[in-house]
Amino acid sequence: MGFDFPIEVICEGMANVIVPKLEAFRRGVWDYAPSKAPVFYNPLMRTCRDIAVLALQSYQRIVGRDLSIAEPLAGCGVRGIRFAIEVEGLGSIYLNDINEKAYAIIQHNIQLNDLTSRIFASNEDANLFLARYAAPKKRFDFIDIDPFGSPAPYMDSALRALRNGGLLALTATDMAPLCGVYPRVALRKYGGFSLRTEYCHEIAVRLLAGCLAMTAAKYNIGVKMVFSHSTDHYARLYALVNYGAKSADKSLEEMGYILHCFKCFHREAHREMILAHNMTCCECGSILKAAGPLWIGEIADKNFCTLMEENLKSLKYEHIGSEARRIVSLVKEEADAPATYYVIDKICDRIGVPTPPLKEVIDHIREMGFRAVRTHFHGRGIKTDAPASAVIKVVRELAGLK
Ligand SMILES: C[S@@+](CC[C@H](N)C(=O)[O-])C[C@H]1O[C@@H](n2cnc3c(N)ncnc32)[C@H](O)[C@@H]1O
Numbered sequence: 001m002g003f004d005f006p007i008e009v010i011c012e013g014m015a016n017v018i019v020p021k022l023e024a025f026r027r028g029v030w031d032y033a034p035s036k037a038p039v040f041y042n043p044l045m046r047t048c049r050d051i052a053v054l055a056l057q058s059y060q061r062i063v064g065r066d067l068s069i070a071e072p073l074a075g076c077g078v079r080g081i082r083f084a085i086e087v088e089g090l091g092s093i094y095l096n097d098i099n100e101k102a103y104a105i106i107q108h109n110i111q112l113n114d115l116t117s118r119i120f121a122s123n124e125d126a127n128l129f130l131a132r133y134a135a136p137k138k139r140f141d142f143i144d145i146d147p148f149g150s151p152a153p154y155m156d157s158a159l160r161a162l163r164n165g166g167l168l169a170l171t172a173t174d175m176a177p178l179c180g181v182y183p184r185v186a187l188r189k190y191g192g193f194s195l196r197t198e199y200c201h202e203i204a205v206r207l208l209a210g211c212l213a214m215t216a217a218k219y220n221i222g223v224k225m226v227f228s229h230s231t232d233h234y235a236r237l238y239a240l241v242n243y244g245a246k247s248a249d250k251s252l253e254e255m256g257y258i259l260h261c262f263k264c265f266h267r268e269a270h271r272e273m274i275l276a277h278n279m280t281c282c283e284c285g286s287i288l289k290a291a292g293p294l295w296i297g298e299i300a301d302k303n304f305c306t307l308m309e310e311n312l313k314s315l316k317y318e319h320i321g322s323e324a325r326r327i328v329s330l331v332k333e334e335a336d337a338p339a340t341y342y343v344i345d346k347i348c349d350r351i352g353v354p355t356p357p358l359k360e361v362i363d364h365i366r367e368m369g370f371r372a373v374r375t376h377f378h379g380r381g382i383k384t385d386a387p388a389s390a391v392i393k394v395v396r397e398l399a400g401l402k
């Protein structure tokens with residue numbers, strides 16, 4: 001194999017693939033080697049790919065026939081090759097990347113895994129690639145958009161190349177704009193303001209979902225979010241698309257704003273596109289800050305999560321990592337919980353008390369008659385329908401304060 005840069009064979013999931021030898025591109029302890037290598041491979045995104053395998057298998061079980069799928073920004077091809085090997089019921093798989101060296105590695109990895117009859121590689125711009133599949137009989141059942149930064153530039157063409165009832169997966173790695181560090185950039189890229197709150201990772205997912213809903217509505221397409229997750233490094237969303245003006249209108253009813261009080265932790269979610277609210281906090285009278293417009297509706301579907309969990313029980317998915325298992329279980333638990341979450345450490349910091357065990361806070365909130373669940377978004381986070389004042393009361397009582 002004639003590559004003019006150091007490579008190595010790695011095993012991820014059930015695939016063996018060649019990737020750039022990342023150590024050769026690291027220039028110091030804190031250097032981020034995947035971005036320096038001539039072809040992209042990030043071992044840290046394995047959990048994201050593990051979850052993608054589970055989501056695609058769950059979707060295939062729902063549809064019940066062979067699926068045609070595409071990854072227009074495929075890097076070294078590890079994701080698509082894992083789909084081919086690990087997901088049952090796939091037909092043709094199309095992997096594309098604009099980078100010539102990535103294309104060469106993809107071709108090599110297809111041969112290495114003996115998949116030349118099922119996987120087709122191409123080397124062009126992702127939007128151009130998707131445009132070739134926009135005609136009704138050519139569209140895909142599943143498209144995975146996994147770019148550097150924002151997926152917004154690819155949303156239109158992905159929606160146009162997706163069949164009615166298809167599944168779209170989107171990754172966003174531009175977390176600084178999405179998490180409120182650059183709210184104006186979020187407005188430009190995603191059509192809504194972000195906000196630097198303790199639950200900014202959820203705002204990131206909701207801005208991404210809102211942008212997708214607005215983009216889809218232009219084509220009379222409605223969207224339903226079936227799974228989503230986020231860490232410090234990325235937000236990831238899985239959405240089913242449904243053709244029809246009514247379906248698009250229904251999606252837009254799920255758009256709105258989240259209002260937040262930075263003084264007393266109060267927050268409100270409003271399902272309306274016009275912000276005709278008096279912007280003061282009903283608890284403490286402070287001025288509320290707004291995030292949005294963004295997606296207020298559900299960002300995961302419990303039934304879809306259950307299917308993903310059932311897949312995990314099969315021997316075939318023994319190799320799926322513990323982090324993916326943990327995320328699927330938590331996302332299922334929080335699927336129908338209210339928008340936003342409280343980070344207990346932040347409340348404790350503010351009132352100057354030691355942090356109580358998360359489980360005790362959850363139990364006490366439940367004893368008061370409210371719902372309370374953990375969240376995958378934050379290890380010390382709680383989703384609850386209790387008002388901020390009740391959460392603070394519980395934390396104070398657990399610290400022995402009145
Ligand atoms: C984050 S990497 C993809 C990683 C891959 N999906 C995985 O799971 O390992 C993004 C890829 O997009 C490619 N890319 C960037 N701009 C593109 C464009 N306009 N069209 C097609 N590919 C593009 C880059 O060459 C890079 O390989």
Ligand SMILES: [Zn+2]
Nearest residue numbers: 261264281284
């Ligand atoms: Zn307030």
